[in-house]
Amino acid sequence: MKRALFLDRDGVINEDRRYVHRIEDFHFIDGIFDLCRAAMDAGMAIIVVTNQAGIGRGLFTERQFHVLTDWMKVQFADRGVTIDQVYYCPHHPLYGTGHYKLDCLCRKPNPGMILRARDEHGICLRNSVLIGDKEWDIMAAKAAGIGATVLISDHVPDPKAKPVFQAANLREAYDFFISSGLFTRIG
Ligand SMILES: [Mg+2]
Numbered sequence: 498m499k500r501a502l503f504l505d506r507d508g509v510i511n512e513d514r515r516y517v518h519r520i521e522d523f524h525f526i527d528g529i530f531d532l533c534r535a536a537m538d539a540g541m542a543i544i545v546v547t548n549q550a551g552i553g554r555g556l557f558t559e560r561q562f563h564v565l566t567d568w569m570k571v572q573f574a575d576r577g578v579t580i581d582q583v584y585y586c587p588h589h590p591l592y593g594t595g596h597y598k599l600d601c602l603c604r605k606p607n608p609g610m611i612l613r614a615r616d617e618h619g620i621c622l623r624n625s626v627l628i629g630d631k632e633w634d635i636m637a638a639k640a641a642g643i644g645a646t647v648l649i650s651d652h653v654p655d656p657k658a659k660p661v662f663q664a665a666n667l668r669e670a671y672d673f674f675i676s677s678g679l680f681t682r683i684g
Contacts, residue, residue: 498621500683501581502536503611503638506547508630509649509667510569518557520568528667532628533578535671539680541625542618545583546610546637552587553597559587581618584610605629606636611643626679628670632658645679 507513512524533543551557562585570580586603593599602609615622626645627638635658638646647670648660662677664670674680 498624499542499619500540501542501544501614501618501620501622501625502533503614503625503627503643504533504543504545505605505627505629505631505634506545506583509628510545513630516551516554516556518551518561518565520565523565523569525572526667528671530573530576530578532667532671532674533573534576535674535680536626537578539682541680542581542620543579544581544614544618544620545585546605546614546627547583547585548605548633549585549587550589550592550604552585553589553593553599555594562587582614584614586610605631606633606640608637608641611637611641615641624683626674628667635660645677647673 588599588601590600622642623644628647630649646660648663
């Protein structure tokens with residue numbers, strides 16, 4: 498069964514500048530392309546799972562999100578990385594407007610986006626990895642049954658959101674993947 502590298506977006510792929518929705522505000526974080534290429538070399542799919550409540554809050558539209566996502570995928574492709582799919586949650590249980598006001602199963606810390614990826618791409622979650630920069634990323638990964646979790650953060654997480662590995666940045670995470678054998682091709 499296929500393995501995947503699950504990536505949160507804001508704070509992992511690009512600098513988190515709060516509700517980023519324009520190309521000019523999207524700045525890739527150092528090390529993301531090397532990390533993804535290593536995952537691809539290990540035969541892993543690359544899947545983005547991102548809360549985008551800015552849509553539900555009316556700060557930007559789904560169309561704007563898709564324009565930015567398409568651009569982001571081209572930037573990855575230009576550097577030899579295929580993003581297999583981007584899953585996003587536009588809802589917010591309190592601040593969503595109209596049909597976006599929803600206590601959904603897709604908004605992390607709920608595992609809905611990850612479970613959908615598992616079903617649609619035939620992913621073995623136990624052998625997969627998630628990288629996030631917030632506790633809810635790790636909680637979603639654990640709820641879904643992802644085997645390895647990495648938190649990019651310099652503060653101590655709540656015990657229920659304790660990752661397998663905590664790193665200060667993507668370079669540290671990369672070194673962890675190589676030394677732990679997680680980026681070694683299986684079979
Ligand atoms: Mg984030």
